Amino acid sequence: MNAAERCAAFCAAGRRFPLHRTYVMGILNVTPDSFSDGGLYLAPEVAVRRAREMEAEGVDIIDIGGQSTRPGCARISPEAEWERIGAVVRAVAAETRLAISVDTFYPAVAEKALVAGAHIINDVTGFSEAMWRAVQQTDCGCVVMHPGDPNDLAGGTRDILEIVRNFFERKAQEAARYGVHSARLCFDPGIGFGKTNAENLTLIANPDALRVPGTALLMAASRKRVIGAVCGEGPACERVAGTLAAHTASVLFGADMVRVHDTREAVQAARMADAVKRYRRAAR
Numbered sequence: 001m002n003a004a005e006r007c008a009a010f011c012a013a014g015r016r017f018p019l020h021r022t023y024v025m026g027i028l029n030v031t032p033d034s035f036s037d038g039g040l041y042l043a044p045e046v047a048v049r050r051a052r053e054m055e056a057e058g059v060d061i062i063d064i065g066g067q068s069t070r071p072g073c074a075r076i077s078p079e080a081e082w083e084r085i086g087a088v089v090r091a092v093a094a095e096t097r098l099a100i101s102v103d104t105f106y107p108a109v110a111e112k113a114l115v116a117g118a119h120i121i122n123d124v125t126g127f128s129e130a131m132w133r134a135v136q137q138t139d140c141g142c143v144v145m146h147p148g149d150p151n152d153l154a155g156g157t158r159d160i161l162e163i164v165r166n167f168f169e170r171k172a173q174e175a176a177r178y179g180v181h182s183a184r185l186c187f188d189p190g191i192g193f194g195k196t197n198a199e200n201l202t203l204i205a206n207p208d209a210l211r212v213p214g215t216a217l218l219m220a221a222s223r224k225r226v227i228g229a230v231c232g233e234g235p236a237c238e239r240v241a242g243t244l245a246a247h248t249a250s251v252l253f254g255a256d257m258v259r260v261h262d263t264r265e266a267v268q269a270a271r272m273a274d275a276v277k278r279y280r281r282a283a284r
Contacts, residue, residue, distance in 0.1 A: 010216035010256065011183045012141025013119035015099045017060070019216060022251050022270040025101060025259040026051075026059040027222065030084045031068050048091045055096045058267040061120065062096075063259060064088055065103030069124050069193075078106035085109075086116065093117025101143065107134035114138055120186075124193070127171060132178040143186045143218060144171050148194020160199040161209050164189045168212045182214035186257065192224040200226040204246050208254035219250040220259035222266075244269045252277065 010017040017023050030047050051062050066084035067076055081104060092100055093116065101120035102113040107130045110121045120141035123131055127144050135142060146164045168187045175185055189203040189210055200221070203210070207217050221227065227242035228234060240262045247258040247266065251273040260266035 009183060010141060010186050011139070011181075012099060013114070013139050015119050015141075017099075017216070017256075019256045021274050022255070023060040023257040024058070024263065024266050024270050025061040025063050025218070025220075025257055026054040026057075026263040026266075027259060027261050028054070028062055028064045028088070029068070030064060030066050030088055044087045044091065047088045048095060051088075051092045051096055051098065054263045055098050057264045059098065059263050061099040061101050061257075062092060063101040063103050063120075063122055064092065064118075065122075066109075067104070078108045081106060082109050082112055086112065089113055089116045089118055101141075105131070107131050110134045114140055122188075124190070126167070127174070129174075132174060132180065135180065136178045139184070141184050141186060142175065142180060143188055144168070144175075145188040145220075146190040146193070148190050158199070160195065160202050161206055164203065165210050165212075168210060168215075172212045172215065182212075185212070185214075186216040186218050187212060188218040188220055188259075191219070191221045192226060197226045197229045200224070201230075204250050205253060207250050211254065216256045217254065218257040218259060219247055219255040221246040221250075222258075222260045222262070240265060248273045 009019060028047055028050055054062055064085050066081040089100060089102060092098060099120065100118045101122045102110065102118045103122045104110055105123050105125040110131060111134050120143060121135055122143035124145045124147060126147050127142065146167050172182060172185060191200050191203060204219065204221055207219060211217050222243050223236040223239045227239040227246060231239065231242040244265055248269050251270060258266060258270065
């Protein structure tokens, strides 16, 4: 993809992220049951302390979630989700300069989060019409994830790059119908959501094949099962090095952002990957 087709910047509620470097989105799960860090940041004061740590480590965006999306998890109501994250969103907005993303598929939670100071809505279900309506009159950023569908076959053969790219194109068209400019869109291929290990690796290796012109691209492989499958099964917290390798590869192949648990390490890796890209271009 040539430079003219790339998005100049990802725009989110007054924040602008020019896409000449990699941005790191730090994960803050205010949940008791997330697959990797459930229960660690459930208390609001602990969550806010972690947000300040991430800011000091160089993170650009913090992604606050109140509901686990791991397989088999129990869904909670929008009221319960906001009960978990509301105070955290407000405190992080007041006490840090981080751009705030809220990980939710509930339009009502998205609306409250934006009023409370959030800049981005990250919807793992890919933005329903109700969610587009919730953000329609705002200028927030929208992270649109491919949620995965095991029955989504292309001509009887599952071509994961084609499936995900087609989904992104449909969602870009939907966004336009609701008046959401393409610069507000960031697409996430949904590593680990309804995909085989081979498909996950294909997505990690081919971000530029997924890009919709004028939009940003996020890779979110942090501590996912595919890392364990390649590197040897073990606790999710032991998948740091594999995560760094996966994300670095995606950055070198064209991803604009990475979503991570291990923020200090991820910031270092992103800066090094960006330096390598600059020197590679300079040597041509």
